[in-house]
Structure formats: structure tokens, C-alpha cells
Amino acid sequence: MKQYFLLIALSFFTSISLAQIDRTKQPTPGPAPEINLQEPERFELNNGLKVMVVENHKLPRVRIQLMIDNPPIFEGDKAGVGSLTSSLLGKGSTSIPKDDFYEEVDFLGASINIGAQSASASCLSKYFPRILELMADAALNPNFTQEEFEKEKDKLLTNIKSEEKDVSAIANRVELALAYGKKHPYGQITSEETVNNVALMDVEQHYRNYFVPANAYLVVIGDVEFDNVKELVTKAFTPWSKAVPPSFTYTKPSDAQYTQINFVDMPNAVQSEVTVQNITELKMKDEDYLDALLANRILGGGSQARLFVNLREDKGYTYGAYSSIRDNKYSPMRFSAYAQVRNAVTDSSVVQILSELDRITKEPVSDEELANAKAKYAGNFVMALEKPETVANYALNIETEDLPDDFYKTYLERIEAVTREDVQKAAQKYFSTSNARVVVTGRGQDVLENLEKVSFNGKAVPVLYYDKYANKADKPNNEISLPEDKIIKD
Amino acid sequence: MKRHLLLALVLLVSLNFLIAQEVTFEEYDLDNGLHVILHQDNSAPVVTTAVMYHVGSKDEDPDKTGFAHFFEHLLFEGTKNIDRGEWDKIVSSNGGSGNANTFLDRTYYYETFPSNSLEVGLWLESERMMHPIIGEIGVNTQKEVVQEERRLRVDNSPYGAFFEQLLKNLYEKHPYRWGVIGSLDHLASATLDDFKKFNKTYYVPNNAVLVVAGDIDKEKTKKMVADYFGPIPRGASIDRTEIREEPISNTIMAKYHDPNIQIPAILLAYRTPGQAERDAYVINMISTYLSDGESSKLYKKLVDEKKIALQIFSVPIDAEDYSSYIVGGLPVGDNSIQEIKDEIDAEILKVQTDLISEKDYQKLLNKFENRFVNANSSISGIANSLAENYMLRDNTNLINEELGIYRSITREEIREVAKKYLKVNQRVELEYLPEQKDAN
Numbered sequence: 068m069k070q071y072f073l074l075i076a077l078s079f080f081t082s083i084s085l086a087q088i089d090r091t092k093q094p095t096p097g098p099a100p101e102i103n104l105q106e107p108e109r110f111e112l113n114n115g116l117k118v119m120v121v122e123n124h125k126l127p128r129v130r131i132q133l134m135i136d137n138p139p140i141f142e143g144d145k146a147g148v149g150s151l152t153s154s155l156l157g158k159g160s161t162s163i164p165k166d167d168f169y170e171e172v173d174f175l176g177a178s179i180n181i182g183a184q185s186a187s188a189s190c191l192s193k194y195f196p197r198i199l200e201l202m203a204d205a206a207l208n209p210n211f212t213q214e215e216f217e218k219e220k221d222k223l224l225t226n227i228k229s230e231e232k233d234v235s236a237i238a239n240r241v242e243l244a245l246a247y248g249k250k251h252p253y254g255q256i257t258s259e260e261t262v263n264n265v266a267l268m269d270v271e272q273h274y275r276n277y278f279v280p281a282n283a284y285l286v287v288i289g290d291v292e293f294d295n296v297k298e299l300v301t302k303a304f305t306p307w308s309k310a311v312p313p314s315f316t317y318t319k320p321s322d323a324q325y326t327q328i329n330f331v332d333m334p335n336a337v338q339s340e341v342t343v344q345n346i347t348e349l350k351m352k353d354e355d356y357l358d359a360l361l362a363n364r365i366l367g368g369g370s371q372a373r374l375f376v377n378l379r380e381d382k383g384y385t386y387g388a389y390s391s392i393r394d395n396k397y398s399p400m401r402f403s404a405y406a407q408v409r410n411a412v413t414d415s416s417v418v419q420i421l422s423e424l425d426r427i428t429k430e431p432v433s434d435e436e437l438a439n440a441k442a443k444y445a446g447n448f449v450m451a452l453e454k455p456e457t458v459a460n461y462a463l464n465i466e467t468e469d470l471p472d473d474f475y476k477t478y479l480e481r482i483e484a485v486t487r488e489d490v491q492k493a494a495q496k497y498f499s500t501s502n503a504r505v506v507v508t509g510r511g512q513d514v515l516e517n518l519e520k521v522s523f524n525g526k527a528v529p530v531l532y533y534d535k536y537a538n539k540a541d542k543p544n545n546e547i548s549l550p551e552d553k554i555i556k557d
Numbered sequence: 558m559k560r561h562l563l564l565a566l567v568l569l570v571s572l573n574f575l576i577a578q579e580v581t582f583e584e585y586d587l588d589n590g591l592h593v594i595l596h597q598d599n600s601a602p603v604v605t606t607a608v609m610y611h612v613g614s615k616d617e618d619p620d621k622t623g624f625a626h627f628f629e630h631l632l633f634e635g636t637k638n639i640d641r642g643e644w645d646k647i648v649s650s651n652g653g654s655g656n657a658n659t660f661l662d663r664t665y666y667y668e669t670f671p672s673n674s675l676e677v678g679l680w681l682e683s684e685r686m687m688h689p690i691i692g693e694i695g696v697n698t699q700k701e702v703v704q705e706e707r708r709l710r711v712d713n714s715p716y717g718a719f720f721e722q723l724l725k726n727l728y729e730k731h732p733y734r735w736g737v738i739g740s741l742d743h744l745a746s747a748t749l750d751d752f753k754k755f756n757k758t759y760y761v762p763n764n765a766v767l768v769v770a771g772d773i774d775k776e777k778t779k780k781m782v783a784d785y786f787g788p789i790p791r792g793a794s795i796d797r798t799e800i801r802e803e804p805i806s807n808t809i810m811a812k813y814h815d816p817n818i819q820i821p822a823i824l825l826a827y828r829t830p831g832q833a834e835r836d837a838y839v840i841n842m843i844s845t846y847l848s849d850g851e852s853s854k855l856y857k858k859l860v861d862e863k864k865i866a867l868q869i870f871s872v873p874i875d876a877e878d879y880s881s882y883i884v885g886g887l888p889v890g891d892n893s894i895q896e897i898k899d900e901i902d903a904e905i906l907k908v909q910t911d912l913i914s915e916k917d918y919q920k921l922l923n924k925f926e927n928r929f930v931n932a933n934s935s936i937s938g939i940a941n942s943l944a945e946n947y948m949l950r951d952n953t954n955l956i957n958e959e960l961g962i963y964r965s966i967t968r969e970e971i972r973e974v975a976k977k978y979l980k981v982n983q984r985v986e987l988e989y990l991p992e993q994k995d996a997n
Contacts, residue, residue: 088784091638094680097673100602169851174920177914178929218864225867225889233715335816371645383701386709415887439650446652449671453601
């Protein structure tokens with residue numbers, strides 16, 4: 068009897084699913100998948116190195132990451148020393164010549180990279196013990212030589228030269244210098260002059276100062292056994308001497324006094340790089356951290372965000388328009404809204420980006436926008452679980468960003484709880500239209516005339532001129548500096 | 558006895574390894590000709606729905622280039638049941654992300670979702686295939702957007718024109734001769750009818766493969782696939798005329814001036830066999846031998862020892878009818894591109910004359926084993942490989958067999974293939990130079 072009921076119930080369901088689907092409406096998603104957040108296993112060495120291990124045996128491979136969480140470093144008139152230190156690391160060790168080191172790593176089909184304050188390696192699990200050993204040796208016992216130093220310096224100088232006509236590279240350099248100031252680690256400019264001030268001694272000094280275990284984390288992810296990792300890591304990293312990096316202070320970056328356009332002339336540009344930026348102070352542990360992320364998402368976080376929809380889908384000015392908000396526990400950071408636009412619409416794009424910033428601070432976002440932005444964050448959170456390194460990244464963030472232990476366990480709930488008012492408040496706090504710096508890098512001959520007429524909220528937006536190194540400059544004189552009219556036809 | 562044990566152990570280990578690596582899948586055709594591939598892996602709550610259409614820039618009319626890439630944009634503009642501007646909202650409101658890309662032979666559309674939104678993904682892709690809206694507003698907007706894409710990627714980008722310049726020189730008759738993004742003039746003058754006709758010809762189930770991969774239930778998924786894609790009518794069968802090029806017999810010398818660069822580059826390009834052919838795999842091995850890793854021949858000699866190159870590279874670019882193999886470099890300091898070319902030629906000559914060493918050969922196999930393990934680490938990556946292996950290499954199971962092919966290639970074969978395809982007189986030499994400028 069009971070069985071019959073069951074059968075009837077079943078056939079009922081079947082008949083429903085056999086019915087014609089309704090393709091005029093979006094299908095309803097099923098119940099949300101269950102989330103399981105694995106915890107890494109940990110241990111710590113006497114020198115302060117903290118180690119996390121995430122076992123994942125799906126594929127026979129291992130990834131190793133060493134991160135040294137030092138405050139940003141100002142290099143001043145020796146800007147480039149960090150980059151050179153990074154280039155000179157990972158070329159063997161005091162006991163293994165460079166060629167033998169490269170040969171062995173390549174032979175095992177593996178890769179090892181050592182940076183000025185980091186290291187990473189990946190390999191098949193069967194080669195893990197040897198690759199860990201090689202990585203530690205190269206990181207802790209580097210063989211800095213004058214010959215390699217000269218070679219890497221030449222390459223760095225050639226790279227700097229290669230950027231001279233690269234519109235994006237110049238734009239990025241000037242934007243950072245203007246936002247943070249050239250005396251700040253994130254605004255400093257590496258030039259031919261500063262690189263030529265660097266000697267091998269400086270590289271060695273830089274390494275000794277900053278490649279230290281006080282703020283270091285080692286993460287091992289993949290097809291490994293915890294006990295084995297503990298034994299091997301302890302052996303390889305115990306020789307690392309305990310030390311703390313030197314600390315220093317620098318001027319806090321600040322916003323422009325009034326909204327202004329900062330123009331950099333690039334006569335070869337066929338598009339203008341337009342970036343509207345201001346300084347924010349945002350840390351992951353801030354109460355309104357998720358509010359700020361959602362506000363940015365709705366403004367410019369993707370192809371359904373306002374900037375993209377307005378500048379690309381509605382007006383066809385650009386291939387893409389986005390915004391980025393950045394958090395950092397050490398320093399105020401730059402918020403930016405940006406697009407690469409065709410020369411003729413440079414001024415209109417500036418106005419449109421400013422208007423979108425204005426709108427999101429003055430009016431609450433719609434329920435639909437907020438719901439979609441939340442869904443996007445929730446989806447990304449769920450999908451990130453596919454990668455074994457996610458578990459490690461979360462644990463690292465909790466540790467280095469001083470977050471509550473349940474930060475990720477409550478993440479979805481906290482996303483869900485954000486209101487339209489929270490988003491508007493965050494927009495008002497983190498996005499500025501009254502003290503914004505609008506950096507435009509483009510072809511003056513085509514764009515300046517209209518750019519000088521830009522006004523916003525009834526006020527003229529003055530144009531100030533800068534050179535490619537973010538120094539104040541005179542207005543470009545197009546008659547003299549642009550003899551060739553053959554570059555652009557349309 | 559001990560040795561036998563060891564052997565047994567090795568066998569066991571390698572067997573385990575193979576099982577761990579196997580990507581299982583099931584494939585079948587719907588009545589309308591749509592090929593379907595299902596891959597079930599329930600280890601993470603993620604699903605990818607993807608459609609690859611067998612249409613790329615080579616299917617375009619020489620006087621109407623850029624269409625396939627244009628459709629990559631246009632087919633996000635909405636369908637009969639999805640209003641303009643809604644597509645991306647639907648994807649992200651379900652927590653997913655998606656995009657599309659176009660190349661010489663194929664166009665690929667995909668979304669990845671938390672697995673509870675599988676049906677949404679199937680609905681979206683079936684709508685796109687069944688009844689996309691091709692209208693004035695969408696066409697006009699995307700014409701502007703594609704112009705900006707071209708400026709961003711090619712005209713305003715250092716070294717951005719190199720591939721287009723190489724294709725133009727490598728092919729005389731074959732439709733690979735124009736770049737994927739095509740001509741802005743052709744797009745500007747194209748009519749709505751031109752676009753509708755292109756859509757009707759190529760974006761049909763019998764010219765496509767649907768892949769559903771990840772956290773699915775296969776039986777339920779089959780039912781949904783039938784519901785959403787079954788009603789789409791089959792298109793007319795597609796005539797493809799095979800165009801063969803005469804082999805290059807005299808080196809083609811070319812020059813291009815890029816206003817966005819300061820450092821010149823030399824690019825040597827060879828026309829090599831289509832990607833399904835065994836020789837294409839051999840070329841991949843040669844490329845890895847020459848330039849992958851710090852101990853590779855070209856890197857070690859030009860960057861490390863002689864210090865004449867800032868960068869050295871060699872890339873095989875896979876395609877269906879012919880692949881291209883590109884070797885090149887940028888000089889450091891005052892060195893010239895001629896010096897770089899001479900050194901590259903000397904290394905290629907060695908591969909053509911001597912067998913590569915046993916040790917280097919083993920190194921290559923180790924590298925390919927490592928790549929093989931890493932290739933299938935994400936659901937979206939597996940979906941892409943399954944679609945491409947089916948459509949362009951005619952064997953879906955290559956996802957599991959690829960490493961076996963590399964292992965079967967001998968050192969002698971490497972030498973023969975280098976001799977056959979990498980001759981100086983069979984290539985394009987492109988000098989990619991900064992714009993000449995009179996001193997002010």
C-alpha cells in the first residue's frame with residue numbers, strides 16, 4: 068500500500084519534469100550547495116617562520132609559497148634596488164652554481180621563483196623533497212655576483228627605455244606618482260638615474276634587511292603528508308637566522324585640494340587613458356569592508372556594473388570601464404575608476420565617470436543592483452573552493468590582516484546583511500568627486516581643446532600638465548612637437 | 558626477487574597515477590546534430606556550461622572580415638527571451654562568471670556557476686543558439702566597442718600588431734591571412750543582413766559542441782540538455798573549401814614599424830602542420846627544448862651566457878589547417894636583432910643536425926608530464942580542453958592520451974621534424990621596429 072503511494076508520488080514528479088520547459092523565464096536555481104571550509108594544519112619554527120599545510124590529494128602535485136609580510140619599502144634615489152634584488156635571487160646558491168641549479172629544476176619539470184620578499188615553487192609530488200630543498204637553499208644562501216648584477220641592471224635599463232612610448236605604462240607610472248607622491252613606496256619612480264645609483268652592495272644590504280623570517284609565512288599545498296612536510300621544512304628553514312626588518316616612516320598620501328585634470332601628453336596615443344582617483348583608508352578588518360567592496364562592485368566591478376554599462380554598452384566609448392578599491396593594513400591606498408577611450412570622446416568620458424561617482428554617492432543603489440552584487444560575491448566565494456590554495460589564502464588573511472577567526476565562516480551571512488544605506492555610506496566615504504584627481508594620458512593635439520572645457524557640477528575643472536615622470540610641465544605646444552600628421556587617419 | 562618487487566611497486570605507482578589523472582566523460586549527439594560532452598566531478602560545487610562553435614576568422618568572406626569576433630560580442634546582446642543588457646546580470650545574479658573568445662577556427666562561449674545554477678547555464682546557451690536578437694542597436698554599439706578593442710589590443714599596444722603582421726606574410730591564399738579582429742572598414746560597412754546570414758550559417762547545433770562539466774548528475778543533466786537544446790532546428794550543412802598554400806620556398810622578408818615601441822624585435826615564423834597532426838606535437842617539444850625554462854638552449858645562450866637578449870621566446874600557435882611556430886627575441890642594450898637571429902639559427906641548425914641529448918630528452922618528458930598534471934586542475938579548463946579536442950583534433954579522449962603521444966616521440970623524430978619544417982628558406986623574417994623619427 069505504502070509502496071503504491073510512493074509510486075504515485077514518483078510518477079507525479081516525472082510528469083512534471085516531462086512537461087514542456089518554460090524558456091521565457093530564467094530557471095530557478097536549486098538549493099545553495101553546502102560549504103565546507105577545511106582548516107590548514109600549522110606549526111612554527113624557532114626563528115619565527117609560520118608554516119601552514121593544506122593536504123589535497125586530487126592531483127599528484129605540490130605548490131610551495133613563502134611570503135614575507137613586511138611593510139612597503141621606500142627606495143628613494145636607489146629605486147630599482149628591490150627589483151634588482153629579486154632578479155638576482157633564484158640563480159643557484161653559494162653551494163650550487165647557477166647552471167646546475169637551472170638544469171636540475173628544469174629536469175624535474177618543476178619551477179622555482181625567488182623574489183625580494185617571497186619565494187614559490189611547484190612540482191609533481193614525487194619531486195617535492197628535492198624542490199623544497201633547492202628552493203630553501205636558493206632563498207637563504209644566494210650567490211650575488213658582480214657579473215649577474217651588471218647583466219640584470221642592463222636588462223632593467225632596457226626595460227625602462229622600452230616603456231617610453233607605452234601609453235599604458237606611462238599612464239600607470241604617473242597615476243601612482245600623483246596619487247601617493249614620489250616620496251612614498253607606492254609612488255616612487257624607477258628611472259635610469261636611480262637604477263644607475265644602485266651598486267651590488269645595495270642589493271646585498273636590501274636582501275639582508277628584508278629577507279628575514281620575522282613576518283614570514285610558508286604555505287605548502289597539495290599531495291603531501293603533514294608529518295613529512297614538518298620534518299622537511301624544519302630541516303630546510305631552521306638555518307634561517309632570526310631577524311626583524313628595519314622600520315621607517317613616510318608622508319601619508321593625501322587627496323588633491325580640488326577636483327582637477329592632470330594631463331600627460333603622449334603624441335603616439337590612439338586612445339586616452341582616463342583614470343579618476345582618490346586616496347582611501349580601507350583595511351580588511353574594517354566594519355564597512357564588505358560595504359565598500361559591494362559599492363565598488365556596483366560602480367565598476369564588471370560587465371554589468373554602471374561604468375561598463377554606461378561607457379561601453381550605452382555609448383561605445385571604450386572596450387571596458389572599471390573601478391578598483393584597494394585595502395592595505397600598512398598604507399592608505401588609491402581608489403580608481405578608469406577606461407581607455409578613443410581620443411574624440413576623452414572629455415565626455417571624464418564627465419561620465421565623474422557623473423557615475425557622483426550618482427552612487429548621492430542616491431542609494433537599487434535593490435536589484437545590490438542583490439546581483441551580493442550574488443556575485445557569494446558565487447565567487449563558493450567557486451573559489453575548487454582551488455586548494457583558497458583554504459591557505461583565507462588562513463593567511465586571518466593571520467596577517469588581524470581578522471576574527473570566523474571571518475570566512477560568517478562571510479556569506481555578512482554579505483547578505485549589507486543594506487543599500489551601507490553601500491551609499493561606503494561610497495560617500497571612499498569615492499570622491501570634490502577632491503578627485505583625473506589623470507588623462509593621451510594625444511594632446513586631439514584631446515586638449517575639449518578637455519580644457521570640461522566642467523562638472525557647474526564648476527570648471529582646471530587642467531594641469533605633467534611630464535612622463537609626473538613633474539609639473541608646460542602645456543604641450545602642438546605646432547612644434549608634432550610635425551607628423553601621418554599617424555592617424557580616421 | 559628484490560628487483561621484481563621494485564618493478565611491481567613502480568607499476569603500482571604509475572597505475573595509481575594514471576587512475577588519478579583520468580578525466581572521464583560521456584559524449585553523444587542530439588538529433589539536431591549538437592554534439593554533447595558530459596564530465597562529472599562532484600569534488601567541488603562548481604559547474605561549467607560551454608559551447609564551442611566551429612567558426613573562426615577563417616570562415617569569413619575576404620571582403621567581410623572580423624565577423625566571427627564580432628559575433629563574440631553580438632551574441633551577448635540578448636535573445637528572444639533575454640532582453641538586451643540582461644545577459645551579464647543573469648550570470649552574475651546567479652553568482653557565476655562567463656565570457657567568450659574567438660580564434661582562427663573556433664569561437665568559445667562559456668559560464669562557470671556554483672553548481673545549483675546549472676540549469677540557468679543551459680538555458681542561457683540554448684537561448685543564444687536558438688534565437689539571438691541581431692538588431693540595429695546591438696550591431697551599432699558593438700561596432701564602436703570592437704573599434705576600441707582593436708585600438709586597445711593592437712594600435713595602442715606595444716608589439717600589439719605582431720601576430721597580424723606575421724599572418725599577413727605567412728599566408729597568401731588561405732583565410733588565416735587576416736587577423737582575428739579583422740578589418741574595421743569591413744565591419745563598418747557590413748549590413749544587418751550580412752550579420753543575420755552569417756549567424757544562420759554557422760551558429761547552428763550541427764556546427765557546435767556543448768560541454769557540461771563539474772558537479773552534475775549525469776542523468777538529470779541529459780534530460781535538461783534534451784529539453785533546452787533538443788528543440789533547436791538543425792542548420793544547413795556547411796561547405797568548407799579546403800585551401801592549401803604552396804610551400805614557402807624563398808624566405809619572406811618583412812618589416813613593420815610600431816609607434817608604441819623603443820626596442821626592436823626579430824620574429825621568425827614557420828608554417829607548421831595543423832594541430833591534430835603528430836608533427837605538431839613534435840614542434841611543441843622542439844619549442845620547449847629551445848625556450849622553456851632557464852636551462853633551455855636559447856635562454857641559456859642568448860640571455861644568460863652571451864647577454865645579448867632582453868627576452869627570448871618561441872611559441873607554437875595551434876590551428877586546424879596549419880599551425881605557426883614563432884621564434885624571436887628582443888636585444889638588450891646596443892645589441893642588434895641580426896645577432897639574435899644568427900644565434901637562433903645556430904641553435905636550430907643543431908637540432909636539425911644532431912640528436913638532442915638523452916638527458917635533455919628525459920627533461921622534455923618530465924616537463925610534459927608536469928604540464929599534463931596541471932592542465933586538468935580546473936573544471937573550466939577541462940571543459941575547454943574537451944571541446945577543443947573534439948572539435949579541432951577529432952578525438953575527445955586526447956585529454957587522457959596526450960602525454961602518451963609525447964612519450965612516443967623519439968629523438969630521431971625531433972631531428973627529422975626540425976629538418977622538415979624549420980628551414981631558413983621556408984619562413985617569414987619579420988623585423989618589428991620602432992617608428993623612425995626625424996630628430997626635432
